[in-house]
Amino acid sequence: MGMYLQLLVIGLSMGMIYAMIAMGIVLLIRAVGVLNFAQGELFMMGAYVTFALSVQLSMPLWAMLIVALIIFCLFGALFMFSVYWPLRKSTWSATIIISTLGASTVIKEIAKIIWGSVPVVQPPIIKGVLELGTVRLEYQYLFIIGIGLLLIVGTFLLFDKLYIGRVMQAAAQDKYSAELLGISTVVTTMLTYMISASLAGIGGWLVSPLFLVSTSLGSFMLKGFAGMVIGGLGDVKGAVLGSLLIGVIESFSTLFTTTYKDAVVFLVLIIVLIVRPQGFFGQKISEKA
Amino acid sequence: MKKKINTNTLILGGVSLVALLVMYLVVPSVSSVYMMTVLNGAIIFYVACLGITVMLGMGGMVSFAAISFMGIGAYASANLSLKLGVPTIVSMLGAILVSMLAALIIGAVLLRLSGTFFTFSTVALVQISYSIFTNWKEVTGGPDGMGGISTFEFFGVKAVKPNENYMVLLTVGILCALFVLRLKKTNLGRALSSVRDNEIAAKIMGVNVYRTKLAAFVIAAALAGLAGSLMVHNHHFVAATSFTFDQSTTFVIMAMLGGVSNPFGVFMGTVLITMLPEWLKPLQEYIRLVYGLGVMLLMVFMPMGLWGLFTGWVKKLKAKFKIGHKVMIGISSTKEG
Numbered sequence: 001m002g003m004y005l006q007l008l009v010i011g012l013s014m015g016m017i018y019a020m021i022a023m024g025i026v027l028l029i030r031a032v033g034v035l036n037f038a039q040g041e042l043f044m045m046g047a048y049v050t051f052a053l054s055v056q057l058s059m060p061l062w063a064m065l066i067v068a069l070i071i072f073c074l075f076g077a078l079f080m081f082s083v084y085w086p087l088r089k090s091t092w093s094a095t096i097i098i099s100t101l102g103a104s105t106v107i108k109e110i111a112k113i114i115w116g117s118v119p120v121v122q123p124p125i126i127k128g129v130l131e132l133g134t135v136r137l138e139y140q141y142l143f144i145i146g147i148g149l150l151l152i153v154g155t156f157l158l159f160d161k162l163y164i165g166r167v168m169q170a171a172a173q174d175k176y177s178a179e180l181l182g183i184s185t186v187v188t189t190m191l192t193y194m195i196s197a198s199l200a201g202i203g204g205w206l207v208s209p210l211f212l213v214s215t216s217l218g219s220f221m222l223k224g225f226a227g228m229v230i231g232g233l234g235d236v237k238g239a240v241l242g243s244l245l246i247g248v249i250e251s252f253s254t255l256f257t258t259t260y261k262d263a264v265v266f267l268v269l270i271i272v273l274i275v276r277p278q279g280f281f282g283q284k285i286s287e288k289a
Numbered sequence: 290m291k292k293k294i295n296t297n298t299l300i301l302g303g304v305s306l307v308a309l310l311v312m313y314l315v316v317p318s319v320s321s322v323y324m325m326t327v328l329n330g331a332i333i334f335y336v337a338c339l340g341i342t343v344m345l346g347m348g349g350m351v352s353f354a355a356i357s358f359m360g361i362g363a364y365a366s367a368n369l370s371l372k373l374g375v376p377t378i379v380s381m382l383g384a385i386l387v388s389m390l391a392a393l394i395i396g397a398v399l400l401r402l403s404g405t406f407f408t409f410s411t412v413a414l415v416q417i418s419y420s421i422f423t424n425w426k427e428v429t430g431g432p433d434g435m436g437g438i439s440t441f442e443f444f445g446v447k448a449v450k451p452n453e454n455y456m457v458l459l460t461v462g463i464l465c466a467l468f469v470l471r472l473k474k475t476n477l478g479r480a481l482s483s484v485r486d487n488e489i490a491a492k493i494m495g496v497n498v499y500r501t502k503l504a505a506f507v508i509a510a511a512l513a514g515l516a517g518s519l520m521v522h523n524h525h526f527v528a529a530t531s532f533t534f535d536q537s538t539t540f541v542i543m544a545m546l547g548g549v550s551n552p553f554g555v556f557m558g559t560v561l562i563t564m565l566p567e568w569l570k571p572l573q574e575y576i577r578l579v580y581g582l583g584v585m586l587l588m589v590f591m592p593m594g595l596w597g598l599f600t601g602w603v604k605k606l607k608a609k610f611k612i613g614h615k616v617m618i619g620i621s622s623t624k625e626g
Contacts, residue, residue: 035405086589087589090588093404094345094351094545095545095592097351097405097408098542098545098588099584099585101541101584102542102584102585102587103581105577105584106578106585108581109575109577109578112574113578222412225412225413259424266414266416266417267417269410270410270413270417273398273401274398277401
């Protein structure tokens with residue numbers, strides 16, 4: 001029993017991490033219609049930046065968070081103006097996808113040049129292990145669930161309740177009409193990129209104490225993608241739930257197999273695609289002519 | 290009735306004849322052994338990249354699946370020639386068949402998705418196949434790989450040196466390129482282009498979109514499987530580390546650099562990207578960084594690749610000298626290479 005609880009908590013916390021990546025991707029898909037293959041590298045950058053600030057510059061937690069958030073936002077804006085902006089008028093969607101692939105290589109290499117290719121260790125927020133009977137859980141897992149939940153709910157509130165969120169949604173739904181209404185779509189797109197980069201960056205910070213900080217953190221993106229596709233086409237809520245599901249499935253699959261852990265996750269994805277190609281929350285809307 | 294020979298065809302024929310002579314006779318005699326091995330690798334990748342020409346250039350679908358089918362073909366070939374000891378040609382055909390069969394089953398599922406979601410599902414496929422290649426030790430040899438695979442041997446003639454391998458690879462590469470060029474003019478090729486340009490319009494014209502896409506997917510997989518088989522017989526060795534997602538993105542970039550819709554362009558792209566690490570040696574650890582930046586700039590300044598640039602110049606030159614002047618009706622499509 002204890003083991004199942006432990007697996008569930010680990011699964012949920014990893015799911016939260018995937019959800020943060022998936023949400024960032026979905027926000028970008030909705031706002032600019034671009035599948036960002038560099039999201040995993042933004043995630044990795046989050047781990048490295050927080051490592052640099054908290055370990056190398058030994059900042060206190062609060063200062064580190066503020067500076068890191070500013071850096072993430074700048075990074076998001078820079079990313080938008082280098083990868084998306086020059087290509088926005090391109091008629092061929094493949095060009096932007098390839099460009100994000102190029103960007104992912106660039107970010108990975110920059111990280112390698114600055115921090116070297118040897119993985120580094122990031123200390124957890126609070127060290128220690130929670131023991132409840134037979135259950136042993138590192139506090140970091142609980143932190144991930146807590147902070148992840150906070151961020152996800154926060155993003156929902158931002159988009160649903162706040163004026164700026166509605167403006168961003170309007171711009172995402174119809175750029176042309178939004179501009180007619182006087183909404184600056186440059187600013188809204190930039191904000192979306194900032195939020196997306198921050199979500200990924202904080203995710204990287206949260207997960208880095210559990211794994212080592214290395215360039216291979218970028219591969220987390222694939223699980224986020226899987227969660228997003230399971231959830232539904234461009235649906236934020238679906239992406240979060242799908243990612244949580246992916247996390248739990250991955251965690252429980254270790255009961256049967258450890259070597260094929262990744263394969264199980266993607267197999268589930270493909271099964272979902274067969275049964276319900278539009279994902280759990282996607283509506284079947286045919287393409288507009 | 291006597292058929293008038295077009296000057297364009299004449300020029301094209303002459304140029305390709307010279308190019309063929311250079312490729313077959315001059316290149317092997319002036320290059321070092323090391324250079325030949327690098328070139329051999331480039332041709333193997335080229336065959337796989339031709340699959341991307343079919344998928345992306347003709348069908349407009351971004352697919353990363355090439356590497357999975359390359360792996361399937363490679364392991365099929367390795368097993369056939371190691372465990373059953375079949376001749377090279379049978380092992381190559383076997384690799385093509387196995388990867389086509391796999392593509393038919395996998396494609397039937399994945400092609401229910403469209404656009405971005407199809408792209409992502411191929412990424413998932415690459416992850417699954419990589420994990421299977423690494424862990425299914427009985428068939429793939431796991432991370433240690435499989436060695437001692439026989440070299441190319443046709444009708445008792447064995448290719449031993451890189452030069453001789455080069456001849457085999459070049460011939461296969463040219464045949465594949467001709468196949469893709471021909472494919473463009475067939476019913477399937479035209480249907481595929483119409484699906485790329487406008488799916489709904491294609492449907493109205495009576496094109497079975499799903500089946501057309503599936504056919505393209507299977508053809509691309511066949512080319513990738515053949516590339517895998519070539520790789521196995523060329524290197525005499527295969528390991529799971531060759532079939533990573535990174536390699537797959539390199540294929541797409543190779544195709545895009547050259548100009549995705551044209552086999553010649555793709556060839557230029559493949560050779561350039563394979564040679565890049567050799568040329569940029571002084572940059573050392575910055576090579577990958579420069580490469581990534583290059584890809585980003587490439588997409589901004591010449592999304593149609595080198596071939597697109599080249600045809601653009603040719604068009605301008607022709608307009609200047611009034612050769613083959615045609616009256617254009619409507620807007621000329623920039624997508625056609």
